[in-house]
Amino acid sequence: MVLGNREKAEIEKYLNSPITEKTIVGDIFDYDSYDRYVITGFEGRERAFVQIQQGCNHRCTYCIVPFARGNNRSVPEADILHQIGELLERGFAEICLTGVDACSYQPSFSQLVRHILERFPNLPSLQFGSLDPAAVDDEFIALVGKYPNIYPHFHLSIQSGDNLVLKRMKRRHTREQVIELCNKIRKLRPEATFGADFICGFPTETEEQFENTLKLVDEAKISKLHVFPYSERSGTPAALMPQVSVEVRRERAKRLRQKGEE
Numbered sequence: 315m316v317l318g319n320r321e322k323a324e325i326e327k328y329l330n331s332p333i334t335e336k337t338i339v340g341d342i343f344d345y346d347s348y349d350r351y352v353i354t355g356f357e358g359r360e361r362a363f364v365q366i367q368q369g370c371n372h373r374c375t376y377c378i379v380p381f382a383r384g385n386n387r388s389v390p391e392a393d394i395l396h397q398i399g400e401l402l403e404r405g406f407a408e409i410c411l412t413g414v415d416a417c418s419y420q421p422s423f424s425q426l427v428r429h430i431l432e433r434f435p436n437l438p439s440l441q442f443g444s445l446d447p448a449a450v451d452d453e454f455i456a457l458v459g460k461y462p463n464i465y466p467h468f469h470l471s472i473q474s475g476d477n478l479v480l481k482r483m484k485r486r487h488t489r490e491q492v493i494e495l496c497n498k499i500r501k502l503r504p505e506a507t508f509g510a511d512f513i514c515g516f517p518t519e520t521e522e523q524f525e526n527t528l529k530l531v532d533e534a535k536i537s538k539l540h541v542f543p544y545s546e547r548s549g550t551p552a553a554l555m556p557q558v559s560v561e562v563r564r565e566r567a568k569r570l571r572q573k574g575e576e
């Protein structure tokens with residue numbers, strides 16, 4: 315059987331009843347509600363992941379996620395604080411906030427982070443899944459400077475180092491903003507390191523534009539690269555744009571991974 319997240323939390327119910335449907339994934343269709351399930355433990359691990367939101371209101375031209383996951387809806391703050399409290403009591407030392415588009419947490423991502431740190435001053439390590447460079451605000455950066463228990467590694471969803479490609483992707487940041495963001499954080503926390511997601515061979519990407527991505531890795535000093543050759547998703551605008559050949563996508567991905575190794 316294939317079960318969705320909500321169903322997974324009640325797995326006994328499905329194990330003990332005759333199989334009538336092979337796929338039960340309620341949360342994909344339930345666009346307006348948050349799937350209330352509380353993760354209470356990850357056996358043998360120090361780090362626990364806390365989902366703070368689901369879905370996404372953006373429409374990056376390559377991405378199919380919002381069509382499957384629906385629009386942004388946030389977990390109520392009280393539930394998140396309660397969940398973190400439980401996890402800390404159970405001995406977890408690292409709490410990682412995650413979400414499809416975590417920075418779009420409503421009413422405010424930075425405010426949520428501040429409230430977590432105020433409520434749990436002894437939280438050993440607060441971490442984040444992927445951060446959107448366009449949505450990280452000065453309030454968040456100030457928190458990074460103020461609270462040493464914010465773990466000083468930040469994974470940014472950058473995707474490209476070329477501004478025209480970023481525009482065609484419908485991302486909301488520029489390469490200059492990425493560099494500025496990394497510098498601002500590094501100024502407050504010199505030990506900070508950065509990781510990033512990149513897509514290679516996005517439709518229309520020229521060699522020169524790809525090289526801007528290679529350059530950005532140096533200019534922003536990004537050390538942990540997650541590299542993906544572009545892969546078209548039918549139904550997305552990017553799938554209708556002039557495509558870069560699969561060989562070139564792979565070759566660029568290889569070069570960018572090598573850059574990451576360096």
Ligand code: SF4
Pocket residue numbers: 370371372373374377378379380414415
């Ligand atoms: S790439 Fe991220 S921000 Fe863009 S539409 Fe997909 S989920 Fe939303």
